Amino acid sequence: MNRFLFLVCLCLVAMTTFGQDAPGRWSAKKANDWYAKEPFLVGANYAPANAINELEMFQAESFDPATIDKELAMAESIGMNTMRVFLHDLLWQDPAGFTKRLDQFLSICAKHKIRPMLVLFDSCWDSFPKLGKQREPVPGIHNSGWVQSPGVAALTDVSQYPRLETYVKGVVGAFKNDNRILAWDVWNEPDNTNDNSYGKNGKKLEPANKVAIVTGLLPHVFQWVRVAGASQPVTSGVWVYRTPADWQNSAKWSPMEKVQFENSDIITFHQYSNPTELEKVIPALESFGRPVICTEYMARGVNSKFQSHLPIAKKAKVGMINWGFVAGKTQTFLPWDSWQNPYVNGREPAIWFHEVFKQDGTPVDPAEVAAIKQATGK
Template structure:
């Protein structure tokens, strides 16, 4: 099978309401291993249900979730059942799921610790729940399990199985084949794997579009090799943008040239002016699907600044950051809003978008 035509991509996009979602890690999970492993999953599933209900009350209709290969590998049958339960819980609350496979957001080999299933340690006070993270200063290219041939083969089998099982399932709305290709100084190291994952997924002729998004779009410059290939392979164009309003407008202007629907699959960085009041109206006006990072603040602590931000401040180059604000996430652990005005803004534009869709103006 080949890449969708632009016409098919637009037909798919215009047939559904404005896609508005969030990147999800449950508040009682420090990482994706804890969210998807067997240990205490009954309690985690209660958290999913509670937090998805809250999302539905606001008016969200989508979730983005990166799947952990290691849990699929080591707890295969249970993982597949938990994935199906997750999709069912999301669908019950009107939330479709964007499933993500590859991921170049990682740490150099000398800092890399292979994930171990079981109780997951938490470094309190650190974004992501770990003191040494991909958002810290990198002194070498990041390590990936895709660098290990037998693991890369296994990863491909996971993509094949999951896309094959859900290629006709409306509960999955998009396949995000690779998260932030080329990040962590990896550049084009993951390019062969990304191409292969697209080929594997495409072979199932899914009803959902495929995508992989650039994460550092320079409005006036060229994309890296792997990011350019990601755009060329994608049915719909996804990207990440945590910049201030002016640069975000320029990024949209650059990506409009691709002639396909746009989805920002990571946004919301209040500390540097990427916030709800400025960016949500922009994405509504430009008809750009959007998934901000985080939902309920918890063990992963993504409301905290990236460690690199603290280091920049310590080195005298962080005066432009507003440390009085949360970086990501919308709700406090008690499920009350971080800022009630933000939730009012979400609701206002979600209702407006649905009115436009119902009247044929979308």
């Protein structure tokens, strides 16, 4: 089958799920029964301070259990009980080694009473991931070394899809009954085309039909996870801003959002906006009758903060996972505008954008740590 026909078939498969639960999806009752046993979930999107991306975090040469242990102890000390952690398809070129390192990571998490949500694929940032030594951070730029999974070469080459399937089934199958894992997030921001994150020249490094490709592929990824026997809930979070009325009207959803909503056992979303908007979106997403978790929030520069958002979410028992934990090589303490105007030559952001702790272990803002502790009961 040629590439065009294959992609058409993928899209047709995706379209058949619109308006109905996809095969293998948990019932709302099963999802709610699962969530009723969980505490108020609070955590961060986590990579250790000395890892620029998910490859550097988990490759044998740079995997650093000591740093992870130290930092997750800090998370435990403020009551965090989950982390959202990104994996990568290229890591499966060493299945035994990667499985061993991931098992070790999960043991460290369990030691600190943290059950992570593991992310399998991600459409954000660099389209050309490579194994081996990762580059150093670009001075003054937010998340300058993060890499997509799969990269553009694999995404646009259907002959590599069996490799992607092997990765998903392999890693999920190895941990399918592991209660140290909270959930599987199958694809982060799948329709993100990174329009704003390639610098002043706006250089485009994405395939023109990226969204169509991923829309067709995503239902298959959900099914790969289910075929692998995952006992944990499966999700992919919506992230583009919609009004509450739009969320409750399926005619307003994009084709990608339909796939996400109709395949996810639990509803996950991103919310980089003010507390009033959070108060509006929570009831809209709860109307689907399933557990709701916010898997990205907290950007001080856009009024998304611990002090304002955690009390709102706790009242509704909506889990909250902020972006960033300890400042380091990702440089996500720098704001998004650094993509166009890097913070160099002495220019500093007025406030830190993300992160809970500075690299020396002190809080960015002690009042924030107090708010987290209050929300978690620590």
